[in-house]
Amino acid sequence: MTFPVDESNHVERVVGEPIPIKFPQSLYDTEACVTVPLPFFLTQNLQTLVDKASILPTVKSNPAPGEMKGIYILNIEKLSAHFGKELSLTCSQWSEAASNMWSFQISRDKSGNDGEHATWFEKHFNFFNMLIKRDELYNTWKVMELEF
16 A cells, blocks of 8 residues: 655755754744753754744743833743753753854844854854864863853
């Protein structure tokens, strides 16, 4: 027995390129109010933000300047209990999350990957990615990276 193949949901792939990640609107709204922690940018956590968007814990933000009402944003504290705290990442998880966060920050920069905002994140993450003995010294430098 054969089943018909529905090709309408197929995603075009490029060999050697990672699957493009979609960032949910809730992430943009939250980042506009508070800094979203790096563990939120692990691919599996981003997928959770997309798949479970309607049931994720939220809090109401303070109104933005010139606005009368706040908006609902992700509850960072509650989600961090599930996604992990900043310093809980392994070195390889840090690399994955840093790459995804940089892509997110590029999407927030009006000038794209050449913009000042995106360039800052590129230089920041690449500084740590290019360290000699990066993996061996990760537990030492991860605290400094978080401070930046």
